[in-house]
Amino acid sequence: MFDGGQKIASHDCLDVYPKADRASKTSRSAAVHSSHAALLMLTPSPFASRCASSDLALETLLASGLSVSFPRLNTCDAIAITRRIFGIDGTATRFSTEKDDTFRIDASDGARYVLKVSNPGETAEELDLQVAAMRHVAAVAPDLPVPRVLPSKDGRFVVPVASPPEPDRTARLYSYLEGMPLDTLHASAVDHYAIGEVLAQLQRAMAGFRHPHEHRVLAWDVKHLTNLTGLQAHITDPAHRTLIEEAFARFTAIEPALRHCPAQVVHNDFNRSNIVANPGAPNFVSGIIDFGDTVHTAVAIDVATAVMNQFPLDFDANGPHDLFVQARELLRGYLAHAQLGTDELRLIPHLAMARVAARALLTSWRAILFPDNEAYILRFTRPGWEHLRWFMQRDHETVSHALL
Numbered sequence: 001m002f003d004g005g006q007k008i009a010s011h012d013c014l015d016v017y018p019k020a021d022r023a024s025k026t027s028r029s030a031a032v033h034s035s036h037a038a039l040l041m042l043t044p045s046p047f048a049s050r051c052a053s054s055d056l057a058l059e060t061l062l063a064s065g066l067s068v069s070f071p072r073l074n075t076c077d078a079i080a081i082t083r084r085i086f087g088i089d090g091t092a093t094r095f096s097t098e099k100d101d102t103f104r105i106d107a108s109d110g111a112r113y114v115l116k117v118s119n120p121g122e123t124a125e126e127l128d129l130q131v132a133a134m135r136h137v138a139a140v141a142p143d144l145p146v147p148r149v150l151p152s153k154d155g156r157f158v159v160p161v162a163s164p165p166e167p168d169r170t171a172r173l174y175s176y177l178e179g180m181p182l183d184t185l186h187a188s189a190v191d192h193y194a195i196g197e198v199l200a201q202l203q204r205a206m207a208g209f210r211h212p213h214e215h216r217v218l219a220w221d222v223k224h225l226t227n228l229t230g231l232q233a234h235i236t237d238p239a240h241r242t243l244i245e246e247a248f249a250r251f252t253a254i255e256p257a258l259r260h261c262p263a264q265v266v267h268n269d270f271n272r273s274n275i276v277a278n279p280g281a282p283n284f285v286s287g288i289i290d291f292g293d294t295v296h297t298a299v300a301i302d303v304a305t306a307v308m309n310q311f312p313l314d315f316d317a318n319g320p321h322d323l324f325v326q327a328r329e330l331l332r333g334y335l336a337h338a339q340l341g342t343d344e345l346r347l348i349p350h351l352a353m354a355r356v357a358a359r360a361l362l363t364s365w366r367a368i369l370f371p372d373n374e375a376y377i378l379r380f381t382r383p384g385w386e387h388l389r390w391f392m393q394r395d396h397e398t399v400s401h402a403l404l
Contacts, residue, residue, distance in 0.1 A: 196333025
């Protein structure tokens with residue numbers, strides 16, 4: 001996907017990770033409990049009266065593993081894990097990620113892989129959902145550029161990794177997809193139509209997928225936006241807090257219609273960081289990565305997430321700019337392969353607004369929990385305030401017609 005970071009050769013590292021036969025439920029529970037306490041300490045007392053909504057928000061957040069802290073593995077750790085579990089030697093390069101440890105592995109035979117070591121708060125069910133979804137897409141739509149999940153030496157796809165004294169974590173190995181992350185490209189080099197096409201094709205491939213954990217509660221699924229009201233405490237700017245309050249009010253108005261929208265298991269995170277591109281090639285999109293937010297939700301929410309992630313980052317809500325100019329091209333590509341009803345098309349701009357609000361809430365909170373990762377966490381949050389201002393300067397009907 002991209003180069004950079006510290007590269008370490010396998011012979012410079014020691015294999016310090018003993019084999020673990022099963023994940024420790026006790027240690028994972030302790031990690032979640034610790035994060036639960038951290039969240040409570042960060043929540044000011046004026047919000048104590050909102051017990052019901054705060055409890056729902058907390059349940060949503062902890063279910064997604066977003067609040068669990070852990071020491072980051074280094075490149076030596078990555079090499080040791082890859083050698084022991086997958087039988088591959090080489091060098092490792094760290095990638096910036098939201099909540100786990102991810103490395104590119106350059107094997108000694110020239111092959112490249114991606115090693116992901118889970119957040120200790122992620123459950124076995126969540127990880128199995130991700131892997132099962134990726135394997136399903138590879139089976140039913142092999143031409144889609146989705147990473148292949150590779151087995152360990154003993155044939156497993158999710159393998160426990162002991163990392164004392166921290167909670168047990170698991171390792172997965174994926175094929176590496178060559179190209180450039182979309183967020184490194186200038187907007188003029190982006191084929192928005194092609195992104196829309198691939199989103200529709202991915203949805204079609206996932207339409208028949210089922211999993212016991214597909215209905216999990218996920219903070220990044222915006223149908224749960226109102227459960228995040230307690231996180232307003234971490235929005236320090238009064239003007240920004242007002243925008244969030246208005247966003248909650250607008251979302252509440254469209255919630256009843258959202259409940260009647262077609263739904264299925266979707267990727268749910270078609271953002272700039274999760275699309276690998278190859279400008280100038282016949283197929284612009286060369287990779288769809290990170291199935292960590294896979295969930296059963298409204299198809300319109302999945303489309304809205306992709307739409308929101310095409311909003312211009314250099315944007316002035318007071319200027320003569322069209323917030324949806326690039327998103328419309330994405331939608332045109334999408335509609336070449338899939339259908340959306342008029343009600344869905346009217347809802348998608350509001351759902352895009354809801355995703356901007358959810359991102360502001362979750363990233364502001366997580367930047368406090370994880371100050372060392374603040375730059376990565378907040379990389380898209382600041383432009384989002386201008387996006388929210390754009391929405392609030394327009395009435396409900398005007399927003400509803402933004403894509404019609």
